[in-house]
Amino acid sequence: MGWLCQLRWKGEPMKTYVAGHRGMVGGAILRRLQDQGAAVITRTHAELDLTNQAAVRSFMQEEEPDAVILAAAKVGGIHANNTYPAEFIYENLMIEANVIHQAFAAGVRRLLFLGSSCIYPRMAPQPMVEEALLTGVLEPTNEPYAIAKIAGIKLCESYNRQYGVDYRSVMPTNLYGPGDNFHPENSHVLPALIRRFHEAAQSGAGEVTIWGTGTPRREFLHVDDMAEAALFVLDLDREIYAANTEPMRSHINVGTGEDISILELAHLVAEITGYGGKIVTDPHKPDGTPRKLMDVSRLETMGWRAKIGLREGIRDSYRWFLENTSVRRG
Numbered sequence: 001m002g003w004l005c006q007l008r009w010k011g012e013p014m015k016t017y018v019a020g021h022r023g024m025v026g027g028a029i030l031r032r033l034q035d036q037g038a039a040v041i042t043r044t045h046a047e048l049d050l051t052n053q054a055a056v057r058s059f060m061q062e063e064e065p066d067a068v069i070l071a072a073a074k075v076g077g078i079h080a081n082n083t084y085p086a087e088f089i090y091e092n093l094m095i096e097a098n099v100i101h102q103a104f105a106a107g108v109r110r111l112l113f114l115g116s117s118c119i120y121p122r123m124a125p126q127p128m129v130e131e132a133l134l135t136g137v138l139e140p141t142n143e144p145y146a147i148a149k150i151a152g153i154k155l156c157e158s159y160n161r162q163y164g165v166d167y168r169s170v171m172p173t174n175l176y177g178p179g180d181n182f183h184p185e186n187s188h189v190l191p192a193l194i195r196r197f198h199e200a201a202q203s204g205a206g207e208v209t210i211w212g213t214g215t216p217r218r219e220f221l222h223v224d225d226m227a228e229a230a231l232f233v234l235d236l237d238r239e240i241y242a243a244n245t246e247p248m249r250s251h252i253n254v255g256t257g258e259d260i261s262i263l264e265l266a267h268l269v270a271e272i273t274g275y276g277g278k279i280v281t282d283p284h285k286p287d288g289t290p291r292k293l294m295d296v297s298r299l300e301t302m303g304w305r306a307k308i309g310l311r312e313g314i315r316d317s318y319r320w321f322l323e324n325t326s327v328r329r330g
């Protein structure tokens with residue numbers, strides 16, 4: 001069970017709205033809250049399109065949640081970001097502006113916004129500290145998405161400064177696990193490789209191609225760790241959160257503090273899925289950021305660190321992939 005979420009306001013359990021509850025992160029957060037008997041509100045994308053300002057206003061005014069966890073977003077890997085830049089910047093700006101403003105207008109006391117590690121400059125010194133934000137140019141393949149995420153942090157900070165609310169931001173590294181998007185083109189690297197190597201092992205293929213040179217390095221955090229970290233940060237006393245952040249640098253990195261090259265990752269996924277053939281690289285596909293290892297000392301100082309190791313986590317994700325053929329995406 002791990003750390004128990006005590007989301008309470010004046011002794012009463014907070015009514016918490018989980019936006020994006022059918023997604024990988026939102027689903028993991030919802031499971032933890034339900035396991036702890038928390039009062040939770042959810043709406044599917046079909047029930048409530050968060051890019052629709054009037055619909056979000058009506059929902060917030062009607063439900064008046066005490067807390068909001070914003071895990072809804074337009075999300076995808078390097079190919080999706082590179083192919084649909086207008087959708088990534090527009091939809092994410094609209095979702096966060098609507099949810100954050102309408103939460104404030106409805107008197108929501110506490111909110112957690114999920115950003116991403118791609119907010120940092122392409123060549124930020126590694127590991128990347130929270131202070132590196134806005135100190136350099138971004139990675140072109142996901143700049144629109146990154147700018148939307150930076151805007152989300154600044155929305156929270158601006159509402160905190162002007163209206164005195166308590167809206168917090170966490171910056172997850174690359175995430176994976178149950179409920180992931182396994183689409184062959186639009187997914188992130190780890191689910192994409194799980195699918196590709198599994199299919200190759202099943203078909204007896206002699207060769208599997210991975211995108212790019214295989215030299216970039218990435219950090220991977222299991223989504224159950226992410227869910228626990230999200231609730232840990234949301235539940236922190238305001239004084240502790242304020243003491244470990246600054247009003248204009250309020251976001252908190254969430255990761256494992258360890259990274260791996262894409263080629264090493266490919267060999268690990270091949271081993272776990274039982275694929276024994278060749279692995280070749282395709283340098284014509286983009287590498288993206290060479291490295292984006294997060295400095296996670298700010299969150300560790302506040303008392304949280306990741307628990308699930310990469311090998312164990314990939315096994316868990318592969319098991320979910322195999323057991324959920326009907327519900328998995330892609």
Ligand SMILES: NC(=O)C1=CN([C@@H]2O[C@H](COP(=O)(O)OP(=O)(O)OC[C@H]3O[C@@H](n4cnc5c(N)ncnc54)[C@H](OP(=O)(O)O)[C@@H]3O)[C@@H](O)[C@H]2O)C=CC1
Pocket residue numbers: 019020021022023024025026044045046048049050051070071072073074075091095114115116117171172173174175176179180181188
């Ligand atoms: N996955 C990763 O590696 C990382 C994710 N993050 C961040 O974590 C958060 C969650 O990501 P993740 O769980 O992986 O993403 P998913 O794509 O798994 O989930 C996103 C959820 O948001 C919903 N959604 C999207 N657009 C809308 C909309 N207009 N109105 C209502 N709901 C909408 C989706 O519903 P539907 O599918 O029905 O459209 C889905 O349930 C995001 O903020 C993401 O940026 C940050 C770093 C890494």
Ligand SMILES: C[C@H]1O[C@H](OP(=O)(O)OP(=O)(O)OC[C@H]2O[C@@H](n3cnc4c(=O)[nH]c(N)nc43)[C@H](O)[C@@H]2O)[C@@H](O)[C@@H](O)C1=O
Pocket residue numbers: 075076077078079081116117118141142145173174175185186187188189190192193210211212213216218262285286287288289
């Ligand atoms: C979390 C973060 O995720 C995104 O950034 P990213 O980490 O670069 O995305 P990615 O996981 O898709 O790729 C990681 C690396 O892996 C290589 N790679 C090899 N083979 C496959 C492959 O088959 N699929 C994919 N997707 N990548 C592959 C790929 O070439 C790249 O070098 C942001 O857009 C944004 O969404 C964001 O915030």
